[in-house]
Amino acid sequence: MKYFDDLRVGDLLMTGSHTFNAEEIKSFATRFDPQLFHMDEEAAAKSHFGALCASGWHTAAAWMRLMIDQQREILDAMTTRGETIPKRGPALGLRDLKWLKPVYVGDTITYRSEVTELRVSNSRPGFGLMTILTTGVNQDGATVISFYSTTFAERRAA
Amino acid sequence: MTDKLHFEDFKAGDVAIYGPRHVTREEIVAFAAEFDPQPMHLDEAAGAASLLGGLGGSGWHACSLLMRMIADGFILNSTSMGSPGVEEVRWLKPLRPGVNLRVRVTVMETRVSKSRPDMGLVRMTFDMIDDTEAVVTTMISSLMMGRRNAGAAA
Numbered sequence: 523m524k525y526f527d528d529l530r531v532g533d534l535l536m537t538g539s540h541t542f543n544a545e546e547i548k549s550f551a552t553r554f555d556p557q558l559f560h561m562d563e564e565a566a567a568k569s570h571f572g573a574l575c576a577s578g579w580h581t582a583a584a585w586m587r588l589m590i591d592q593q594r595e596i597l598d599a600m601t602t603r604g605e606t607i608p609k610r611g612p613a614l615g616l617r618d619l620k621w622l623k624p625v626y627v628g629d630t631i632t633y634r635s636e637v638t639e640l641r642v643s644n645s646r647p648g649f650g651l652m653t654i655l656t657t658g659v660n661q662d663g664a665t666v667i668s669f670y671s672t673t674f675a676e677r678r679a680a
Numbered sequence: 681m682t683d684k685l686h687f688e689d690f691k692a693g694d695v696a697i698y699g700p701r702h703v704t705r706e707e708i709v710a711f712a713a714e715f716d717p718q719p720m721h722l723d724e725a726a727g728a729a730s731l732l733g734g735l736g737g738s739g740w741h742a743c744s745l746l747m748r749m750i751a752d753g754f755i756l757n758s759t760s761m762g763s764p765g766v767e768e769v770r771w772l773k774p775l776r777p778g779v780n781l782r783v784r785v786t787v788m789e790t791r792v793s794k795s796r797p798d799m800g801l802v803r804m805t806f807d808m809i810d811d812t813e814a815v816v817t818t819m820i821s822s823l824m825m826g827r828r829n830a831g832a833a834a
Contacts, residue, residue, distance in 0.1 A: 554744035556751055557760065570761055578763065579747055583715040583740045590717050611718060612732055613739050615770035621763065646731065669766075674731055 523596050525608045526650030526675040529640055535654055537634040538588040542576050544627045550580040575624035581667050582619070585633045585656055609676040614651070619669035623660070631658040631666060638670065642677075649674045685758035687800035687825040690787050698753030699782030701745060708737040708777055716740055736774030742817040743769060746808045749783045759826030761799055767820040775817075779810050788820070792827070799824050 524533075544563075551560035555577035558565035566574040597607055625631060639653035652675040658667040712721035716738035719726030727735035784807040792800045801822045808817040 550744075554748045556748070557755065557762070559762070577747070578765075579740065579744050583744070586716045586738070586740055587714070594717075609730065611720065611730065612736070612774070613771060615739075615768065616766070617768045619766040619769070621765050649731070 523593060523600065523608055523610060524675075526640065526652065526677045528678075529637055529650075529652060529675065531637050531640060533637040535635040535637060536589050536592045537632065538592060539630050539632040540584045540588060541630040542580075542584070542625055542627065544574060547574060547576045547580065547627060550583070551577050555579060571624050573624075573626050575626050578619075578621040578667070581621070581625050581631065581658060582669070584631070585635075585658060585667075588633060589635065609649075609674075611673055613671050613673040616669050616671040619667075621667055623664050623666045625660070625666050629666075630661045632660075633658045639672075643674065646674060648677055648679075650677055651675070683757075685754060685825070686828040687759070687790065687792070687802065688828045690790050690802045690825065692787050692789050694785075694787040696754070696785050697782055698749050698785065700780040701749055701782070703737070703745065703775065703777065703779050703781060705735065705777035708735065708741065708775065711741040711744070712738050732774045734774065735777060738775075739769070739771045739817070742771060742775045742808065743819070745775075745781060746783055746806055746817060746819060749781065749808070750785065750806060753783065753785070755823070761824040761826060763821055763823050764801075765821070767822075769817065769819045771817055773810070773814055773816045776810075779816070781808055781810060781816065783808050793824070796824075797827075799826055801825075 559569040559571045560577050563574045635654045635656040638655045641651050643649045643651050651672050653672045655670050657665055659665050709722055720730035720732050721738050724735045786805045788803040790802050802825050803822045806819040807815045810816050
């Protein structure tokens with residue numbers, strides 16, 4: 523994982539896939555988004571979605587898990603090599619989050635996150651702000667989710 | 681069906697508050713373990729060493745709690761057809777264990793969909809506030825709502 527100073531616009535931060543099954547779609551929805559089209563196959567079939575589909579927040583959270591798992595592998599390797607670990611996070615927020623198509627049972631979403639903007643933090647002198655664009659594409663090549671998020675990334679000590 | 685909230689029931693300037701929702705340390709850690717296993721969301725010492733200044737929940741957990749509160753608050757009793765997305769989310773304060781959250785919903789504007797005359801878009805600001813009225817997470821998003829006379833309009 524890079525210090526802010528070593529990041530460049532266009533850097534690919536992650537890519538990875540997740541396949542959504544009915545059990546996890548319902549599990550997330552039961553806890554956080556209990557609208558019938560996320561909870562019940564029959565009700566979903568009668569809704570405008572036509573079939574059971576994941577909460578948009580679930581589609582986003584599944585990306586986060588992939589991102590952190592990949593980051594942890596990189597951090598473990600850096601620790602093994604005795605390198606110092608730059609601090610990353612938390613995020614300040616996100617914008618232009620679009621749920622472009624439903625994520626149905628069995629859909630495999632391939633995510634990728636790319637750096638789109640880098641700027642120095644005024645409030646935290648030791649940190650920069652990294653903005654990334656994340657997209658998720660289903661097995662048919664259709665984009666189902668996209669959003670920009672902005673996160674603190676530590677700068678090298680001066 | 682007539683008792684459900686429709687597009688026509690939302691007016692710019694309407695304000696409603698939903699909640700409260702108590703958030704435990706256990707659920708903060710459980711959400712993080714499942715979806716966002718960063719040490720600052722899992723462990724007090726790691727949280728204290730981070731910019732969060734203590735254990736704080738995942739931003740996605742904050743959004744998910746906000747979603748649940750507005751679902752219980754009014755969406756489940758509406759003709760909601762979901763949402764095309766979110767214009768903006770800002771995580772202004774950490775999500776702390778023990779907090780009692782409420783959501784203040786303000787209707788910003790309403791407009792009928794041009795492509796889908798059976799529905800309208802209700803643009804709202806959602807402020808998730810803590811026990812001291814400080815905004816923890818703020819979100820701007822539009823909900824798709826069915827129209828009361830959708831059959832007649834179509």
